[in-house]
Amino acid sequence: MEMPVYLFTGFLESGKTKFIQETMEDERFDPSKKTLLLVCEEGEEEYVPERFVTKKFWVETVENEEDLTEELFLALYKKYKFQRIMIEYNGMWELNTLYGALPEGWMIYQEMMFADATTFLNYNANMRSLMVDKLQSAEIVVLNRYQDGIDRMAVHQVVRASSRRADIAYEYEDGRVEYDDIEDPLPFDVDAPVIEIGDDDYAIWYRDLSEDMQKYIGKTVRFKGTVAYDDKLPRGCYVIGRHVMTCCQDDIAYQPVVVKTSNTAGLHNRDWFIIEAKISFAFHALYQEKGPVLNEIKREPAEMPEKQVATFY
Numbered sequence: 440m441e442m443p444v445y446l447f448t449g450f451l452e453s454g455k456t457k458f459i460q461e462t463m464e465d466e467r468f469d470p471s472k473k474t475l476l477l478v479c480e481e482g483e484e485e486y487v488p489e490r491f492v493t494k495k496f497w498v499e500t501v502e503n504e505e506d507l508t509e510e511l512f513l514a515l516y517k518k519y520k521f522q523r524i525m526i527e528y529n530g531m532w533e534l535n536t537l538y539g540a541l542p543e544g545w546m547i548y549q550e551m552m553f554a555d556a557t558t559f560l561n562y563n564a565n566m567r568s569l570m571v572d573k574l575q576s577a578e579i580v581v582l583n584r585y586q587d588g589i590d591r592m593a594v595h596q597v598v599r600a601s602s603r604r605a606d607i608a609y610e611y612e613d614g615r616v617e618y619d620d621i622e623d624p625l626p627f628d629v630d631a632p633v634i635e636i637g638d639d640d641y642a643i644w645y646r647d648l649s650e651d652m653q654k655y656i657g658k659t660v661r662f663k664g665t666v667a668y669d670d671k672l673p674r675g676c677y678v679i680g681r682h683v684m685t686c687c688q689d690d691i692a693y694q695p696v697v698v699k700t701s702n703t704a705g706l707h708n709r710d711w712f713i714i715e716a717k718i719s720f721a722f723h724a725l726y727q728e729k730g731p732v733l734n735e736i737k738r739e740p741a742e743m744p745e746k747q748v749a750t751f752y
Contacts, residue, residue, distance in 0.1 A: 440516075440542070440543075440544045440545075441544045441545075441546065442516070442522075442523070442524065442542070442544060442545040442546070443522075443523045443524070443546060443548040444523075444524050444526065444541065444545055444546060444547050444548060445523065445524070445525045445526070445548055445549050446526050446528060446537070446547055446549070446550040446551070447459060447525070447526065447527050447528060447550075447551050447552075447553065448528045448530065448534070448550065448551070448552045448553070448573040448577065449528075449530055449552050449553035449554055449573065450530035450531075450554065450555075450562060450566075450569075451480060451482050451530060452482055452483065452484075452555060453530070453553040453554050453555050453583065454553040454554075454555070454581065454583040454584075454610075455482075455527050455528075455553045456482055456484040456485070456486065456527065457484060458551070458553065458581070459476070459486075459525060459527060460484075460486055460487060460490070462525075463476075463486075463490075463491040463492065463493065463496070463525075464490050464491060464492055465492065466492050468492070468493075469493075470491075470492040470493035470494075470495075471493070471495075472493065472495070472522040472523050473493075473495040473496070473519070473520065473521045473522045473523075474493055474495065474496040474497075474521055474522070474523055474524070474525060475496070475497050475498075475499065475515060475519055475521040475523075475524045475525070476496060476497070476498045476499070476524075476525045476527070477499050477500075477501060477515075477524060477525070477526045477527070478498065478499070478500045478501070478527045479500070479501050479507070479526065479527060479528050479529040479532065480527065480528075480529040480530070480531075481500070486498065497519050497521065499515060504529070504532045504533075504536055507532075507536055507537060507540045508540050509540050509541070509542050511540070512524075512540060512541065512542050512545065513542055516542075523548075524545075530569065530573065531569065533569075533572055534572050534573065534576065549578060550576055550577050550578050551577060551578065551579050551580075551581060552573045552574060552577035552579070552580045552581070552605075553580075553581050553583060554580065554581070554582050554583070555582075555583055555584055556582035556583060556584050556585040556586065556589050556594070556609065557584050557586065557589070559582060559594060559597070560590070560593055560594065560597065563597050568690065570597070570601075571600075571601045571685055571690075574597075574598055574601035574602055574605065575601040575602050575685070576602075577602065577605050578604070578605060578606065579605060579606040579607070579608060580598055580605050580606070580607050580608070581608045581610060582594065582607070582608065582609050582610065583610050584610075584611075584612060585609040585610055585611050585612075585617075586611070586612075591609070591619070591621070592621065594607070594619075595607065595619055595621045595623070598619075599623055599751075600751040601685070601751075603623065603646065603647060603650060604650055606618060606619070607619035625643065625644075625647060626639075626640045626643060627640055627644065629654060629655070629658065632659065633659045633660070633661050633715065634655075634658055634659065634660045634661065635661050635662075636660060636661065636662035636663075638663055638744040638745070638746065638749075639746070639749070641662060641663075641664070641680075641681045641683070641749040642681070642683045642684075642694075642749040642750055642751050643751060644660075644662070645680070645681070645683065645694050645696075645749075646751070648696075648718075648731055652720055652731060653720075655718045655731070656718060656719060656720050657717065657718065657719070658717070658718050659715065659716065659717050659718070659736065660715070660716060660717075660718055660733070661713065661714065661715040661716075662713070662714065663711060663712070663713050663714075663741050663744060664679040664680050664681050664695070664711070664712065664714065665679065665680070665681065665682075665709055665710065665711050665712075665743075666678065666679050666706055666707070666708065666709065666710050666711075666712060667679070667680075667693070667695060667708060667709075668703070668706040668707065668708055669708060672725070673724055673725070675699060675700060675701065675703070676697055676698060676699050676700065676723075676725075677697075677698050677700065677703060677706050678695040678696070678697055678698065678725065679695055679696065679698055679712065679714055679733075680693055680694050680695025680696060681693075681694060681695075681748075681749040682694070682747065682748045682749065683748070683749045683750070684748050684749070684750050685751070691748055694749075696730075696731050696732075696733055697723050697725050697726065697730065697731070697732050697733065698714065698716060698732075698733045698734075698735050699732060699733070699734050699735065700735040700738075701735075705740075710740070711740070711741045711742065711743050711744075712738045712739065712740060712741055713738065713739050713741045714733065714735060714737075714738045715735075715736045715737050715738070716733035716734055716735045716736055717733070717734045717736060718731055718732070718733055718734075719731075719732045719733075719734060720732070
């Protein structure tokens with residue numbers, strides 16, 4: 440069963456309720472569709488349902504993160520037979536809880552994050568992991584209550600450390616909206632004959648590869664990484680990558696790519712190498728789906744970098 444899900448994230452008093460209210464008052468949001476509004480936190484601003492243009496709607500609340508289950512969603516659908524669902528998500532809850540609870544066929548059609556521009560940087564400093572959790576999958580980040588004195592570059596860098604794809608919108612108190620237009624070039628040349636990835640740039644390259652794989656197909660890349668290799672791997676391949684920290688030490692994870700090679704001699708687990716390889720996009724058993732596969736051109740032993748963990752800063 441296909442079900443469109445419209446997801447609105449952000450911390451308390453960030454402007455989610457106001458935006459959803461305005462959306463539900465807008466004739467362009469197809470008022471003929473039966474709509475469920477699922478509210479996961481209670482702020483000062485309240486909905487005014489009598490102003491909704493659609494009259495085929497229901498409002499339900501979820502007070503505890505552990506109550507957010509697939510069984511809940513299926514029970515709500517059985518009760519109301521809605522055609523779309525809008526979720527005002529609790530900023531203190533992990534998004535994986537929601538993603539894991541959505542029934543098969545329920546797809547996120549739009550994901551927007553809202554934030555109070557006057558407190559955005561403080562929230563990021565004090566609750567970085569929760570901030571990253573919401574930023575990394577948002578299509579657009581809307582900063583309400585924006586004032587000219589706020590450091591737009593600092594905001595830009597916080598968002599870009601988690602996502603290169605998200606649009607950033609600054610909404611002033613008077614309703615004016617300006618979009619972020621800060622150029623954000625990659626720290627390496629994707630059009631070079633060999634794309635040289637510096638030791639400090641692996642995290643950015645790996646994320647860009649994951650988000651925009653098509654532009655790397657057929658390109659040659661060179662970087663330093665640590666090997667994962669044992670006899671259980673399919674013949675003629677190994678794995679190379681770096682440990683990457685997205686926001687804090689608790690989320691450090693090994694982020695590797697698969698390498699196909701004609702020579703596995705001298706490969707040992709956790710050894711460091713510089714590899715040069717041509718990138719393809721193909722099915723591989725280690726991914727159990729299509730993914731980036733590096734076809735090795737050459738490799739050479741390397742010294743461990745000064746910073747063993749790659750970051751986005």
